[in-house]
Amino acid sequence: MFGSSVLELAIGLTFCYGTVALIVATLQEALAAAFRLRANTLLAGIKSMLNDPRFDALAQMVYAHPLVNPHGNGLPVDERHLAARPSYIEPAQFAIALIDSIQRAPGDFARLGADIDAVSDPQVRRALHALYARAGGDLERFQALVAGWFDNAMERVSGAYKRRQLLISLLLSLLLAIMFNIDSISLFRTLWQQPQLAAHIDAVPGMLDAATLDKLWALPIGWTTFPPVLDSSFALQAAGWLITAATTLFGAPFWFDLLQRAVQLRGTGARPEETPRTLPAAPATVVPAVPLVQVRTSPALPAASET
Incomplete structure (x- = not known):
């Protein structure tokens, strides 16, 4: 019973955290597409790399190049008039542009x-001169050095973008936890007392659909009374929201991998008790009857005659 309760508790928690992380990731992708966050971040990174914050010098010339921005009109007056903004630029093409x-x-x-x-x-002039001197008169080597310079600059931009996305993920998950009262502490207590509430979770969801959301709402989450009473228990509830929000930083793949292992472990059932193995009795060896050997004694010698 103890092992079963712990397993159902783990399945319920991991499914909840994985689904919340999946919802947050979906919202992040929608926001990134709506506000063109990747394209704007790339543009800001190139402006910083080429030291062109006003977008009226070298960065503007690079974005007018068809290898960098093939969907543009080639005549960007400023960044507000960019017809298209690429979300990714190949380093070799950036170097040529x-x-x-x-x-x-x-x-x-x-x-x-x-x-x-x-x-x-x-x-920028000093950096290009340094790369030009190291190229040793080889144009292809100079292009490779410029591409490496672009790669290093974009690594820093990617690091800043990931940190910002982590902050957005934390805020979105906290907002979801408050809106739907996904309190990790209350969820833990309820599933520990009633592990059968997680019995309907029998597989890892492949995508965010209605069936996945139905399984999530079947867990003990949501509001029973709203607004909450600001007392001592509210502090514990807020701590549960923060725990839920923090778990999404691990990502949905992490939680769903744990969920798959837990579901597989539950599917195996309890291991049957092992009985001691005994060797089978050796068959009795039938010894064929050996006929008795009759010992024939020599005939008695005649008694010696008396002389």
Whole structure:
């Protein structure tokens, strides 16, 4: 009974946390698409990399290049008039676009050093000169060095984007926990006392659909009285909301992997008791009857005659 209660408790909690994390991830993707967060983050990263915050110099020339922005009109006046904003740029294509934006005579690597001198920003000019000197007169090597410079800059941008997304995820999950009263402490207590409430969870959901939400609402979550009373128990309830919000930072794949293992463990059932194995009795060996050997004695010698 103890093992069964613990298993049902684990299944209920992991399903709840995984479903909430899946809802949060879906909302994040919708927000990212609606507000073009990836494209705007990439644009901000290139503006910072090329030191062009007003988008009127080298960053504007790069975004006008068809290798970087093939859906644009090639004439961006400012970032508000960008017809399209890419969400991803291949480093090699960025390098070619940047070199084409700098070069006055395309393909003439000998004059590229003089073209770099015409770059207005001193920091960008210094960085390009350093890469140009390391290229040793090889245009392909110079393009590879520029692509590596772009990769390093985008790694920092990606780190900042992930940290911001984690904060958004935490806020969204906290909002969901408050709206639907997903209190981890109360959920733990209820499932521990009534583990059968998680018996309907028999598989890992493949997607966020109505069936998954129905299984979530079948758990002991939601409001019974609203608004809550601001007393000592409310502090414990708020702590339960924070715990629920923190669990979404692990991501839905983490929780659903645990759920799959727990469901498989429940499906195996209890292990039957092992009985001691005894060796089978050896069959009796039938010894064939051996006929008795009759010992024939020599005939008695005649008694010696008396002389």
